[in-house]
Structure formats: C-alpha cells, structure tokens
Amino acid sequence: MKNLKVSLSIFADGREFKFDDIVSGGLSRIDGEYNLKLTKNKYLEFSFCRNDGKEMDVERYIMNVSFPLQSISQVIIPECGRDYTEFFFPLYLWRMKFYQSIAFNGHHFMSLLDANRRPYFSFGIIGKYREAKYTCVSPGASKKNNTLIGSNILTMEIERPYEGFKWGKTKEIKEMFFTDESSPTWFHALRKYTQEQKKWLNIPDKTEPVNPLAYEPVWCTWTAYFSSLSDQKLIDNAVVAKKLGINSILIDDGWYGPGLDQESGNNMGDFYPDKTKFSDFNKTIKTIQAMGSKVILWVAPHGISPLSEKFSKYEHLFKKVGGANYLLNKSFHAMCPCNKEAREYVVNETVRLLKVHGVDGLKIDLYNSYGKENCDSTAHEHDCGSLIEGLHIMMKAIWQAMKAYKPDVILELKQNYGNVLASQYGSMVRAGDTPFDIDLDLWRCFYIQSYAAVTHNDYLAWTPYEKPENLAIMMIKLITGGVPTFSSPLPGLPKSHLEVIKSWMSFYKDYLWLLKEKREPQVGDMSVWQIKAAKAHLYSLIFTTQILEIELHKNIVIMNGTKNEEIFIKTKKAFTANVSFYNHKCVLVNKKKIKINNGTAVSIPQGGYAVLCTGK
Ligand SMILES: [Zn+2]
Numbered sequence: 001m002k003n004l005k006v007s008l009s010i011f012a013d014g015r016e017f018k019f020d021d022i023v024s025g026g027l028s029r030i031d032g033e034y035n036l037k038l039t040k041n042k043y044l045e046f047s048f049c050r051n052d053g054k055e056m057d058v059e060r061y062i063m064n065v066s067f068p069l070q071s072i073s074q075v076i077i078p079e080c081g082r083d084y085t086e087f088f089f090p091l092y093l094w095r096m097k098f099y100q101s102i103a104f105n106g107h108h109f110m111s112l113l114d115a116n117r118r119p120y121f122s123f124g125i126i127g128k129y130r131e132a133k134y135t136c137v138s139p140g141a142s143k144k145n146n147t148l149i150g151s152n153i154l155t156m157e158i159e160r161p162y163e164g165f166k167w168g169k170t171k172e173i174k175e176m177f178f179t180d181e182s183s184p185t186w187f188h189a190l191r192k193y194t195q196e197q198k199k200w201l202n203i204p205d206k207t208e209p210v211n212p213l214a215y216e217p218v219w220c221t222w223t224a225y226f227s228s229l230s231d232q233k234l235i236d237n238a239v240v241a242k243k244l245g246i247n248s249i250l251i252d253d254g255w256y257g258p259g260l261d262q263e264s265g266n267n268m269g270d271f272y273p274d275k276t277k278f279s280d281f282n283k284t285i286k287t288i289q290a291m292g293s294k295v296i297l298w299v300a301p302h303g304i305s306p307l308s309e310k311f312s313k314y315e316h317l318f319k320k321v322g323g324a325n326y327l328l329n330k331s332f333h334a335m336c337p338c339n340k341e342a343r344e345y346v347v348n349e350t351v352r353l354l355k356v357h358g359v360d361g362l363k364i365d366l367y368n369s370y371g372k373e374n375c376d377s378t379a380h381e382h383d384c385g386s387l388i389e390g391l392h393i394m395m396k397a398i399w400q401a402m403k404a405y406k407p408d409v410i411l412e413l414k415q416n417y418g419n420v421l422a423s424q425y426g427s428m429v430r431a432g433d434t435p436f437d438i439d440l441d442l443w444r445c446f447y448i449q450s451y452a453a454v455t456h457n458d459y460l461a462w463t464p465y466e467k468p469e470n471l472a473i474m475m476i477k478l479i480t481g482g483v484p485t486f487s488s489p490l491p492g493l494p495k496s497h498l499e500v501i502k503s504w505m506s507f508y509k510d511y512l513w514l515l516k517e518k519r520e521p522q523v524g525d526m527s528v529w530q531i532k533a534a535k536a537h538l539y540s541l542i543f544t545t546q547i548l549e550i551e552l553h554k555n556i557v558i559m560n561g562t563k564n565e566e567i568f569i570k571t572k573k574a575f576t577a578n579v580s581f582y583n584h585k586c587v588l589v590n591k592k593k594i595k596i597n598n599g600t601a602v603s604i605p606q607g608g609y610a611v612l613c614t615g616k
Contacts, residue, residue, distance in 0.1 A: 080106025081447025117524025227254025361410025472607025476561030
C-alpha cells in the first residue's frame with residue numbers, strides 16, 4: 001500500500017515508548033534500555049523487550065494504521081463474521097469502534113474492497129488472542145458527533161488490550177502486522193490471514209481426523225418449537241428426519257424448564273430435564289438413538305439464572321462488573337472463565353450431561369453473552385488477565401474432558417467464539433442465528449469457511465407456504481454454505497417439500513466426498529462458489545448471478561441456486577459435453593450433447609443442477 005504509515009506506542013513500566021513509521025524503517029529502534037526489533041519477511045514482525053532481558057509490566061500498545069482514502073465499495077470489519085455484513089458500506093465505518101472481546105471473539109482482520117469487490121488492501125494483527133479495540137479515527141466526527149469531518153486519510157487505531165484490561169507482565173511483546181494486496185477476494189485474504197494465524201499459534205491447519213459425524217445434517221428444535229418441547233414432538237420429528245436423511249437431532253434450549261425465551265425468568269444452571277415436558281427424557285433419547293440417529297443436547301454450562309438453586313452456592317464465581325453480578329442477556333449470570341474453580345465447574349457440568357443422558361454430543365452456547373467489560377470480582381482469584389484467554393482455556397478443557405469420556409463425541413460451537421483458534425475445541429462451527437434469512441446465513445457461513453474444518457449452516461426455517469422450487473434454491477444455498485441443518489416442524493410438511501429435502505439430502509450424501517474439500521468463491525460478490533478436486537469440479541450459483549466461468553474438466557457439476565434459468569458459460573476453450581439436467585427434486589429431466597463456446601447459454605432448472613461429462 002502506497003503511503004502506508006504505521007506507528008506504534010507501547011505503554012510499559014509506567015512509560016510511553018513511541019515509534020513512528022515502523023513499516024518503511026525496517027531497523028531496530030533502541031530507546032535507552034528498551035528495544036523494538038522489526039523484522040520484515042513476508043509480513044512485518046515486531047518485538048519489544050528490555051535490553052537486560054528482564055520482565056516488563058505492560059499496560060497496552062496502540063497501533064495507528066493510516067493510508068490515503070481511495071474509493072471503497074465494501075469494507076470487511078475486524079469481527080467474527082456474524083455482524084460484518086451490517087458494516088459493508090464505508091460510511092458505517094467512519095468514527096466507529098469495533099471490539100474484540102470475549103463476546104465478539106473473532107479475527108483481527110480488515111479488508112477494503114474496490115468497485116469490483118476486489119480487496120485492494122487487507123491488514124490485521126497476528127498474535128495471541130487478547131481483547132482489542134479498533135477505532136476509525138479518521139474520517140471522524142465533530143464533538144457533537146453528528147457531522148462527519150472530511151479527511152483524505154483513513155486511520156484505524158488498534159488498542160491491545162483496551163481499557164479495563166492490561167497486557168500484563170512479560171519479557172517480550174512479539175506480534176506480526178499482516179498485509180495483503182494480491183488476493184482475488186476478501187475470502188482468500190482472510191483464509192491467508194487465518195493460515196498465518198494458525199502457524200503463529202502452532203495450530204495444525206487440519207485439526208483432523210474430522211469426526212465423520214460432524215458432516216451429518218442436523219434437525220434442531222429451536223425455531224420450530226422454542227422451549228415448548230415434549231417427548232412426542234422429539235420422536236415425531238426424528239421419525240420424519242430419518243426418512244429425509246437427517247440423522248442428527250438437536251434438543252435445544254428449554255429442555256430443562258423455562259429457557260431463554262421465557263421473559264419471566266429461566267432455569268439456567270439447573271440443567272435437569274423438565275418433568276412437565278418429558279415423562280422420561282432418557283427413554284426419548286434412547287428411542288431416537290434406536291432409529292440410528294444421533295442426539296445432541298443444548299447447554300450453556302457457564303450460565304446460572306438468578307432463580308437457580310445453584311445461585312447462592314456459586315455466586316462467588318460469577319463475573320462481576322462494577323462490583324455487581326453481571327447479568328448476561330439480561331437473564332443469567334456466568335462463571336468467570338479466568339478462575340480455575342469456575343472452569344472446573346463448567347467442565348464437570350458438560351461431562352455430567354454426557355454421562356447422565358447418554359447423548360452423542362452437546363451444543364455449547366452463549367459465550368457471546370459475556371459482555372465486553374472485564375471481571376472486577378474480588379470474591380474469586382484470576383489466573384489470567386484476559387477473559388478471551390480464560391475462555392479459550394475453558395473451551396480446551398471442556399473439549400478434552402468430553403473426548404476423554406467419549407472419543408467420538410460431537411460438540412457444536414458457534415460463530416463469535418468458534419474462531420480460528422477455538423474452532424479446534426469442537427467438531428464444527430455453526431453460523432450465528434438467522435431464522436428465515438437464508439442469505440444472511442450464507443454470508444455468515446462464508447466467513448467460517450475460510451478457517452474452520454467443518455462449517456454448519458444455521459438451522460433452516462421455512463413455512464409450508466414456500467414454493468418447492470424456492471425450497472430447492474434454499475437447499476442449494478445450504479449445501480454451498482456448509483452442512484445442511486433444519487429447524488421447522490417436519491410432521492405435516494407438504495409432500496412436495498419432503499421430496500425436495502429428501503432428494504437434496506441424497507445429493508449432499510452422494511457428493512459429500514467432494515463437499516469435504518476446501519471451497520472458494522469465484523467472484524468478489526460471492527455469487528459463484530467452486531470446489532475443484534481431482535475427480536470433479538463442483539460449481540454453485542447463488543443470489544442473482546448468470547455468469548459462470550468453467551475450467552475444463554471431465555466431470556463438472558453445476559448447481560443453480562438462482563431464479564435464472566439461463567446460465568452463460570465463460571470458458572477459455574470451446575468444448576463438447578454430454579449434459580444431464582435435473583430439476584428441483586433432483587429428477588433427470590433432459591439429456592443432450594452440447595457444444596459450449598465462450599458465452600454459450602445453458603438452461604439449468606431453478607433449484608436444479610446439471611452434470612457435464614466432457615471426456616477430457
Ligand atoms: Zn472473575
């Protein structure tokens with residue numbers, strides 16, 4: 001980036017150490033007894049220490065990243081991929097603050113896209129996971145905060161950690177400033193960033209072998225029934241799910257009594273089956289398992305409601321802010337992850353649920369409700385100064401304990417905390433909640449696909465009024481996003497819906513070997529996705545696109561997840577293919593030999609697909 005300026009202020013041992021323009025210098029900077037070492041390989045590595053090697057007491061560092069404003073069409077903010085779509089327009093960036101906290105535990109990655117949705121500059125911090133604040137200092141706002149002040153420089157201020165937290169005692173601060181200007185899309189830049197971050201944190205790029213159960217499509221109770229659960233509802237849905245090829249049943253919040261959707265209060269913390277909902281909870285679980293399906297149970301093991309019987313026993317371990325017990329989601333307290341006793345309670349609670357109910361796995365939820373403030377409780381001790389770090393220690397301990405009890409256990413993590421580091425502490429990462437909003441679900445999945453071993457969609461919610469062709473388009477979008485998941489009541493669905501889901505579930509299972517391979521967008525607007533494996537190439541068209549660039553291969557599959565029937569093929573070389581066309585129920589409707597030149601239009605049914613055999 002031309003005219004990029006990066007300055008660094010380090011607050012340590014009661015002093016401020018200021019270093020201007022660290023990107024163009026490339027030399028070590030000595031400030032008396034202290035030393036900033038800059039190493040420029042692929043990216044700029046910076047390390048700060050005392051010359052005598054003694055420990056420093058570090059408050060924080062502030063990095064300023066400035067460069068001339070150029071036309072920006074889209075911004076990828078430093079986040080976890082859950083709410084980043086809300087800040088796509090640069091106007092929403094000016095004067096904004098973005099927190100990397102336990103509640104928004106994402107990635108220190110930012111990207112600016114040109115009019116063609118090509119990232120012209122991506123940057124971020126590679127280092128350990130710490131609280132951080134990203135502020136857009138310029139362009140900024142007037143003191144009244146209602147008018148924008150013009151500026152031709154974009155300046156982001158990165159504060160690590162932000163107020164309320166402290167870096168702590170250390171012999172060295174060592175991190176890397178990541179920059180990228182060559183990736184074709186922000187997705188590729190983010191994948192590059194997360195791969196570097198994995199290397200830095202010694203995380204194997206493949207945390208394999210992946211549990212094959214992670215690829216199993218899921219039906220979840222949440223959007224279908226909220227807390228209104230019963231033995232019969234679970235069994236009836238499991239029966240239909242099984243017929244459709246959905247072999248995993250997720251019993252969500254509310255199984256233990258009033259859940260989070262109960263405004264009058266909930267039973268969080270007392271995770272025991274609600275006898276008014278279930279006559280024999282374990283028997284119901286066994287009945288579903290006897291069908292050959294898996295059962296996953298929801299829990300937020302760190303949560304304790306003010307109404308819980310455990311409140312008084314564990315109150316000393318709750319996160320406090322301003323001396324008061326912090327209320328998450330305005331409805332429950334939470335165990336402080338920086339305390340060993342609290343973490344042990346949470347780990348034991350998860351293993352207890354596996355043992356007592358014989359479930360195949362857990363969905364662990366609601367770490368994203370912790371709030372961004374530090375814990376100021378004096379009732380318990382802290383063994384780490386960062387809530388993010390504490391959470392990661394807790395997540396690792398939970399995963400290890402669960403696997404020690406049941407090696408093939410399933411653990412669903414969610415966006416926010418299922419980041420590049422923590423995604424290894426579970427089987428899969430699911431997109432944040434997007435009921436009745438399949439396109440937002442897709443955008444959230446795209447982000448996760450850049451780093452996680454297995455991405456789950458948020459559970460698809462739809463109504464019996466949906467046109468079967470539209471449901472098929474949703475199915476293609478689910479398969480494009482990751483592993484399909486569902487949460488509408490299955491009994492009573494129109495026959496046409498059952499046919500669409502069943503046929504697309506068969507497609508998913510037939511092509512799972514290919515869908516396990518890494519996917520990538522073909523274009524910057526994310527409307528075409530591709531998986532290129534040795535045996536076949538798979539393309540998925542979504543949103544409004546009508547153009548697909550094909551690389552010649554002997555087996556090509558094209559899914560049409562759009563409302564367009566005509567797809568224009570871009571190809572460097574003309575070719576002839578035997579093409580089989582399938583409709584939205586995956587039924588073969590046409591077969592013909594076609595000569596495809598650059599620009600040839602091919603008609604693929606909406607919500608259907610085509611298989612091209614080229615013999616090449
Ligand atoms: Zn605490």
